Amino acid sequence: MAFLCDNCGKGVQYGEIHTHHRGVAGGQWKKKAQSTRKVFKPNLHKWHGMKLCTKCLRKLKSQMSNVKIVAAVV
Numbered sequence: 902m903a904f905l906c907d908n909c910g911k912g913v914q915y916g917e918i919h920t921h922h923r924g925v926a927g928g929q930w931k932k933k934a935q936s937t938r939k940v941f942k943p944n945l946h947k948w949h950g951m952k953l954c955t956k957c958l959r960k961l962k963s964q965m966s967n968v969k970i971v972a973a974v975v
């Protein structure tokens with residue numbers, strides 16, 4: 902089971918984080934924390950049998966509401 906968005910294909914991304922940012926340790930290298938790998942997971946939701954990220958979900962829901970408004974007017 903892939904951890905991906907069904908609409909745009911957004912998935913898990915990798916990056917690095919520093920616990921102590923520049924300036925916090927007073928400019929001394931030995932007081933800075935090591936950089937560690939971090940996993941950024943997409944914010945996926947199940948909606949009508951699809952797995953969607955939050956961006957696609959908001960986009961689709963706004964499109965659905967526009968269709969309902971047009972149908973009500975016509």
Ligand SMILES: [Zn+2]
Nearest residue numbers: 906909954957
């Ligand atoms: Zn998406």
